[in-house]
Amino acid sequence: MxxxxxxxxxxxxxxxxxxxxxxxxxxxxxxxDLNKEKLDIKTFTLLDGSNYIVKDDKPLLLNVWATWCPICALEEQNIEELSKDYEVITIATQSGSNEEIEKYLKDKNLSFKVVNDEDGLLSQKFNVKAFPTTFIYDKEQNLKFSEVGYSSTLGLKLRLWWSSF
CATH class of the missing domain: 1.20.5 (Single alpha-helices involved in coiled-coils or other helix-helix interfaces)
Incomplete structure (x- = not known):
């Protein structure tokens, strides 16, 4: 046996x-196939209408996700944890109105910064075709890492740490 x-x-x-x-x-x-260019967006409009200004002294994790994506749901706690200690912006693609996304975030107890990409134009700008997709930029907004699919908290922390040099 x-x-x-x-x-x-x-x-x-x-x-x-x-x-x-x-x-x-x-x-x-x-x-x-992802956009490998330097991040040329300096501000993002968040769900609450406020503007997030990209900092030029820290790496940035940019995560493109959707409320309807099951892999995104598996990864969202990793992104939440990272958002407490690192610069993190998330882009919710084709996930409904601001109110629908805010309800989703509240129901899941998530507090990371979210941009609503209701029409999918931001996803197209980054050439994202699968979710979740994560980009990590260094402090000069040069792309250091990109990942399609699930990423672990440890893996993302290590990439952010590496991007800080």
Whole structure:
């Protein structure tokens, strides 16, 4: 019986590793088409109507997501945690009105800064075709990292740390 359990666990681990490798390969190829240019947006209008001015002394994490995206829902707590210590702007794409997004955020207990991309124009500017997509810019707004799909808190923290040099 123990041998059978060991064999099942070994197979499970093998397929989990294979699955993670395949996901990373897919993410890599999806990221090839993203806008790689320097961030040329200096201000974002947030849900509450206030303007967020991009700081020129810190890295910036820009996360493009949607309320209807299941992978985004898995990642949103990672983004929430990062928003407490880092510069984070999120763009909610084709996710409804400001009020609908605010209700979503309240229901999920999320407080990160959100731009409503109701018509999808910002997503197009960054050439985003899959969600979530994350961009990390250094303090000079040069793109350092881009990721399509789920990203862990640790992975994003390490990229932000690396972008601060």
């Amino acid at each position: 123990i041998e059978k359990i060991k064999k099942i666990l070994k197979t499970l681990i093998k397929y989990t590793i294979l699955f993670i490798i395949v996901l990373n390969i897919v993410s890599y190829f999806k990221a090839l």
